[in-house]
Amino acid sequence: MLFTSWAFLLFLAVLVPVYFLVPKRIQWIVLLLFNAVFVCAAGVLGAVFMVVTIGTVYAASRAIDALYSRQRETLAAIKETHTKEERKQTRLRFEKRRRLVLIACLAVNFGILFVLKYGAMIGRFSAALFGTRAFGQDLALTMGISFYTFSTVGYLLDVYRETIPAEKNPLKLALFTSFFPLLVQGPITRFETVGRALLEPHSFDGQRFLSAGLRIAWGYWKKLIVADRLLVAVKALCARPDVYRGDFILVEMLLYAACLYADFTGGVDITIGVGELLGVRIEENFLRPYFSKSISEYWRRWHITLGEWFKRYVYYPLSVSKPMRALSKGTRKLGAGVSRRVPVYLATLLVWALTGAWHGSRPTFLVWGLLNGAVILISEELKPLYARFHKRSPRLTASAFYRGFTVIRTVLLLSSLRILDCYGTIKEAFSSFFSMFTTWNWGAVFRGGIQSLGLSYTDYAIAGLGVIAMFALSMTQRKGAIRLRIRKRGTVFSVCMLLVLIGTILIFGRYGFGFDASQFIYNRF
Amino acid sequence: MKRELKTAIGILLACIVFFGALSALTRLAAPKYHDTLIDGHLTGEYYDEKTDHDVLFVGDCEVYENFSPVTLYNEYGVTSYIRGGAQQLVWHSYYFLKDALRAETPKVVVFNVLSLRYGEPQSEAYNRLALDGMRWGAAKVGAIKASMTGGEDFMSYVFPLLRYHDRITALTAEDFEYWFKKGDPVSFKGYMMHTGVEPAAETPQEIYEPNLPEQSFAWLEKIAALCEENGIALVLIKSPSIYPEWHPEWDAEIAAFAKAHGVRYDNMITENDAIGIDMQTDTYDQGQHLNVYGAEKLSRWFGKVLKEAYGLKDHRGEAAYDADYAALTERYEAEKQRQLSEENGA
Amino acid sequence: MEKLLDILRELHPETDFETETRLVDGGVLSSFDIVMLITRIEEEFDVVIPARDIVPEHFNSAKALYTLIEKISEQDD
Numbered sequence: 001m002l003f004t005s006w007a008f009l010l011f012l013a014v015l016v017p018v019y020f021l022v023p024k025r026i027q028w029i030v031l032l033l034f035n036a037v038f039v040c041a042a043g044v045l046g047a048v049f050m051v052v053t054i055g056t057v058y059a060a061s062r063a064i065d066a067l068y069s070r071q072r073e074t075l076a077a078i079k080e081t082h083t084k085e086e087r088k089q090t091r092l093r094f095e096k097r098r099r100l101v102l103i104a105c106l107a108v109n110f111g112i113l114f115v116l117k118y119g120a121m122i123g124r125f126s127a128a129l130f131g132t133r134a135f136g137q138d139l140a141l142t143m144g145i146s147f148y149t150f151s152t153v154g155y156l157l158d159v160y161r162e163t164i165p166a167e168k169n170p171l172k173l174a175l176f177t178s179f180f181p182l183l184v185q186g187p188i189t190r191f192e193t194v195g196r197a198l199l200e201p202h203s204f205d206g207q208r209f210l211s212a213g214l215r216i217a218w219g220y221w222k223k224l225i226v227a228d229r230l231l232v233a234v235k236a237l238c239a240r241p242d243v244y245r246g247d248f249i250l251v252e253m254l255l256y257a258a259c260l261y262a263d264f265t266g267g268v269d270i271t272i273g274v275g276e277l278l279g280v281r282i283e284e285n286f287l288r289p290y291f292s293k294s295i296s297e298y299w300r301r302w303h304i305t306l307g308e309w310f311k312r313y314v315y316y317p318l319s320v321s322k323p324m325r326a327l328s329k330g331t332r333k334l335g336a337g338v339s340r341r342v343p344v345y346l347a348t349l350l351v352w353a354l355t356g357a358w359h360g361s362r363p364t365f366l367v368w369g370l371l372n373g374a375v376i377l378i379s380e381e382l383k384p385l386y387a388r389f390h391k392r393s394p395r396l397t398a399s400a401f402y403r404g405f406t407v408i409r410t411v412l413l414l415s416s417l418r419i420l421d422c423y424g425t426i427k428e429a430f431s432s433f434f435s436m437f438t439t440w441n442w443g444a445v446f447r448g449g450i451q452s453l454g455l456s457y458t459d460y461a462i463a464g465l466g467v468i469a470m471f472a473l474s475m476t477q478r479k480g481a482i483r484l485r486i487r488k489r490g491t492v493f494s495v496c497m498l499l500v501l502i503g504t505i506l507i508f509g510r511y512g513f514g515f516d517a518s519q520f521i522y523n524r525f
Numbered sequence: 526m527k528r529e530l531k532t533a534i535g536i537l538l539a540c541i542v543f544f545g546a547l548s549a550l551t552r553l554a555a556p557k558y559h560d561t562l563i564d565g566h567l568t569g570e571y572y573d574e575k576t577d578h579d580v581l582f583v584g585d586c587e588v589y590e591n592f593s594p595v596t597l598y599n600e601y602g603v604t605s606y607i608r609g610g611a612q613q614l615v616w617h618s619y620y621f622l623k624d625a626l627r628a629e630t631p632k633v634v635v636f637n638v639l640s641l642r643y644g645e646p647q648s649e650a651y652n653r654l655a656l657d658g659m660r661w662g663a664a665k666v667g668a669i670k671a672s673m674t675g676g677e678d679f680m681s682y683v684f685p686l687l688r689y690h691d692r693i694t695a696l697t698a699e700d701f702e703y704w705f706k707k708g709d710p711v712s713f714k715g716y717m718m719h720t721g722v723e724p725a726a727e728t729p730q731e732i733y734e735p736n737l738p739e740q741s742f743a744w745l746e747k748i749a750a751l752c753e754e755n756g757i758a759l760v761l762i763k764s765p766s767i768y769p770e771w772h773p774e775w776d777a778e779i780a781a782f783a784k785a786h787g788v789r790y791d792n793m794i795t796e797n798d799a800i801g802i803d804m805q806t807d808t809y810d811q812g813q814h815l816n817v818y819g820a821e822k823l824s825r826w827f828g829k830v831l832k833e834a835y836g837l838k839d840h841r842g843e844a845a846y847d848a849d850y851a852a853l854t855e856r857y858e859a860e861k862q863r864q865l866s867e868e869n870g871a
Numbered sequence: 872m873e874k875l876l877d878i879l880r881e882l883h884p885e886t887d888f889e890t891e892t893r894l895v896d897g898g899v900l901s902s903f904d905i906v907m908l909i910t911r912i913e914e915e916f917d918v919v920i921p922a923r924d925i926v927p928e929h930f931n932s933a934k935a936l937y938t939l940i941e942k943i944s945e946q947d948d
Binding site: 006456458462490491492495496499502503506507508509510511512 | 532536539540546547550554678680681686688690691693694695
């Protein structure tokens with residue numbers, strides 16, 4: 001179910017009253033049922049995969065939990081009778097068994113993810129080789145699987161690390177895994193926060209409802225007025241790398257930056273707003289990402305939950321893992337600087353390769369991920385240089401002008417990297433990108449060029465105003481939450497704002513006959 | 526308490542302004558069908574009728590361009606109306622008939638069979654032309670459901686803003702002129718007049734299915750049943766237009782249907798000589814549609830047929846009808862002169 | 872504690888580590904810094920920081936980090 005479908009709005013219109021009318025005791029069960037309907041509506045096969053994930057993660061988490069308690073009992077029993085070394089051996093034996101359970105469960109779940117994401121590619125390959133029918137193409141789009149797999153596996157890893165106890169009721173884990181607004185385009189959430197909040201009783205609160213409505217409406221506003229409009233031009237530009245070269249690439253970069261931002265943050269606004277309707281707080285996934293002064297800051301502010309997940313469960317564990325430590329020790333003769341850097345470099349590049357692979361199965365995504373990692377490492381190494389520059393010209397570097405420069409530099413840099421996202425092959429992407437420096441064709445861009453992309457000047461004007469509105473809102477947001485300030489002006493004012501948002505969406509939104517209900521871009525992942 | 530009341534009134538006022546503005550914008554954005562795409566105006570004009578009708582035509586352009594109710598009345602006193610529409614499909618015809626039955630029960634219903642070649646919805650634009658002007662009721666709901674092509678949704682018929690909102694940035698003077706004003710009728714009891722002449726030429730041979738679609742016959746059955754229930758005589762016709770082609774296999778199928786249901790079927794293409802239609806002078810677009818001269822000839826012939834076959838009453842002399850048709854005839858002649866002088870001017 | 876502060880200052884000379892309590896959340900320490908930091912701490916304090924303890928709460932202030940180091944070295948004994 002897409003956010004921009006009548007079915008989704010109808011689903012909400014039924015769910016919300018039912019959720020608040022049933023006795024609080026069974027609220028979470030009702031929500032689970034609605035989740036089940038949502039998942040099944042998207043396809044039975046997807047539902048089967050989700051049940052497998054829930055089942056295996058539940059079983060593994062309970063097994064790990066049981067192994068912890070048995071370990072504690074055994075250690076307590078032999079405390080007086082056995083030596084320290086023997087007790088250590090016992091502990092290691094349990095640890096080994098826990099790791100075995102964990103690895104088996106991870107293999108199943110990442111296996112599903114891998115087959116679904118890469119199945120289409122493998123399918124095409126084998127189809128080309130053996131002439132069989134390509135399989136997996138439909139599966140590749142299975143809704144939200146990257147998101148819920150990561151959330152649920154995160155829960156399992158937390159149990160494995162003994163940070164949280166295993167949930168005893170499998171239905172409660174199922175509720176967390178299948179929570180419908182998260183299935184469309186994330187974010188990745190944590191069981192201790194969202195999973196627990198889903199289980200608590202919630203009462204209806206008119207003010208919260210209004211506030212949630214504002215957030216949802218703003219999400220649709222960004223999505224329908226800006227993202228879906230610009231997507232038409234972006235698609236047209238990406239589809240013809242042979243025609244749109246040179247300065248068109250700069251146009252493409254900027255349009256794509258605006259489009260992706262509006263699409264992804266808009267979708268997350270709707271997700272968080274829907275959570276708020278029900279009284280469930282969902283983690284923020286964006287913090288004005290385009291105001292970042294460096295790529296690594298950008299990645300702390302864009303798709304925050306994915307970055308957090310990778311850091312928590314891959315990057316840190318990997319950089320302090322035994323092989324890494326050994327590697328670090330082994331390279332000590334090359335100097336302390338080198339040996340300390342070995343784990344960081346390897347872990348950074350590996351995480352970014354994985355992040356790339358998470359975003360898509362094409363090799364371009366892998367290159368995109370590695371380049372991101374490389375840029376981050378380079379800027380880390382350049383930090384002392386920057387520091388000296390800051391010391392030498394403190395007046396300049398403290399100025400708004402300099403800050404503006406770093407922000408624009410970051411946006412251009414990340415947009416350049418995203419070019420890889422637009423094209424099917426690495427060669428096309430690089431050739432397009434570098435044509436920007438060799439071909440000067442602003443004349444062609446403005447003489448009919450941008451009009452040939454499926455949008456009229458009116459469309460560009462509307463999208464432009466939309467971008468200005470988003471920018472202005474972000475600027476204001478730095479001084480405090482917007483909705484809080486709207487709410488302070490009273491209920492009537494809030495209702496008016498909500499109606500203005502809805503009205504402008506109805507008139508200027510790109511939807512309806514002739515405009516295909518395009519999927520949220522991130523739905524693919 | 527007082528504050529809550531104030532809030533409630535504030536919200537209520539905001540909502541009233543909001544829905545008021547939206548409905549005004551809906552009217553503004555919707556196509557007016559008055560100066561452009563005028564075929565879309567036909568559906569709604571029926572509801573302004575002041576007198577009832579003994580004969581109701583339903584069907585596509587081959588009825589609303591080829592028959593003239595003015596001639597039928599002035600020659601025979603037969604009262605009639607054409608509920609036609611551009612590419613009107615058979616289920617549109619069925620629901621237009623059903624819709625008309627809410628207000629009146631004609632004695633004869635005439636259906637042009639050309640549209641039976643289509644068993645599936647064809648185009649969103651034609652659906653809109655046909656259905657936008659229709660009065661709400663079970664018939665409209667049924668018509669929409671039967672007509673929607675892929676990608677259309679029912680909601681956009683209930684709230685046309687959902688369909689036409691993108692027109693807000695492409696409004697023309699016509700949209701403002703007829704924003705709240707209902708324009709003059711563009712037809713003469715459903716007839717659309719053309720005075721031009723463009724002789725028929727060679728028509729290209731088309732490849733066709735020898736059988737008309739089953740769905741078409743299912744709807745035709747429904748029309749026949751509806752007429753029978755209401756004691757209405759159904760007449761199937763194939764208008765004398767020679768293009769698009771009407772194939773002998775189809776003709777046989779319709780003849781068989783008419784025989785089985787005991788209804789009349791006239792294939793007028795074969796009668797063209799008797800009617801006196803000359804495709805060199807009586808068509809304005811090479812034989813697809815008749816011009817006003819052809820329509821008047823056809824009406825003179827068909828009025829006689831209907832009157833004799835169904836004993837239709839001559840309403841001339843009845844004050845209400847005379848007044849209605851006198852005004853109509855005056856407008857009709859004025860339009861004819863206007864078009865003629867326009868042609869000569871050009 | 873002084874040894875820890877020295878390591879931190881080595882990384883970011885411009886930050887006042889004695890008072891700062893949002894080192895991670897405030898963006899002072901990047902993930903790169905944190906891994907470098909861990910390597911240095913393990914060298915200097917002869918402890919092994921397990922992956923489960925690498926969470927923002929433990930790295931947001933020098934004090935929290937020092938508490939973590941003490942806790943780990945106690946467990947080791």
